[in-house]
Amino acid sequence: MEEFSYEDIEAATNSFSSEQLIGKGSHGSVYRGVLKGGEVVAVKKPSGGTQSLENDAKLSNEIDILASVKNPSIVNLIGVSRSPTSKLLVMEFMHHGSLHDLLHSSPAAPAWPRRAVMALQVARAVLSLHEAAPAVIHRDIKSANILLDGKWNAKLADFSLAVRDDRLQSLRSTVPAGTIGYLDPCYAESGDLGPKNDVFSFGVVLLELVSSRKVMDMESDTSPIVAWALPMIRANRLAEVCDGRVALPDYMRRPIGRMLGVAARCVSEEVERRPLMGEVVGELQGVVEGAVLSWPVWDSVRSKVCGRIHRCVRAWRRCVEKRVTTTRIVCKDHLVDGGSDDCDDERMGFREEMS
Structure with missing residues (x-):
């Protein structure tokens, strides 16, 4: 991991100009930057104000986890820098933005085989967290935290809320963290945190990936995605769940049906009935293989x-x-x-x- 001077990062982002701003959230802002050698990077800068110490601590936590867990489907931490007031993260630049924007803002909807591959890539990223020693719980798996590189590979990002398994006991008295719609109700009610809370959030992402429906739409009276999708999956009305902008060809019906079956198990109200991420990866590997081998282009x-x-x-x-x-x-x-x-x-x- 490289250590960058603040002056180099300031020059790379044109003094953190608004033209270079590519994302903004409650924890901070992300800027596009060009290093001296020409490499394009993303620079994450925590928010200031009354929560600056808390945001800086979250950034330190993110650095610690990203430095210890490596996977091709996790956004790569290139290095760090320190501003006069806080730390800065220098990350690999993801050219195609977030999965959320692709599904809900882009005029071009992704093809079905590509969706299956993206699901598998994210599942592998989550599995690598759960298999780390000690295990890592992401706590904020959502489409906005899944970024797409120049070849449309999906990578998991934003580890500001992630926690290690050896710190779970100390978190029992804290308010559950995450994003409404993706947050496991069992975790929100009891405060008990474990790998299967991530499994629930991943299942929500799967439903969103197949349907291109917003998880929670505050501007309409529509039901949350889990309540909307599960009755149709149980009734085997799978085509009604699928994104209507893209025709579902015969060769993809079985693979997408398997994806929805996995999603339904992941969002089960009973934590014990949810699969572990290793099983999810195995299922999605079969989905991708089935999609590719039955793809007409393959013939x-x-x-x-x-x-x-x-x-x-x-x-x-x-x-x-x-x-x-x-x-x-x-x-x-x-x-x-x-x-x-x-x-x-x-x-x-x-x-x-x-x-």
């Missing part, structure tokens, strides 16, 4: 590969045939005894010499 790729192999075999066969036609048959009697050219086949031994 054309497979035929192209087979055609190329067939052409290579034909070329090799022509080469062999050419070599065989230039074979010379030499009479051993002529070579050894200097015999005549009219020796008959019955007393002749043959040797092939390949040219």
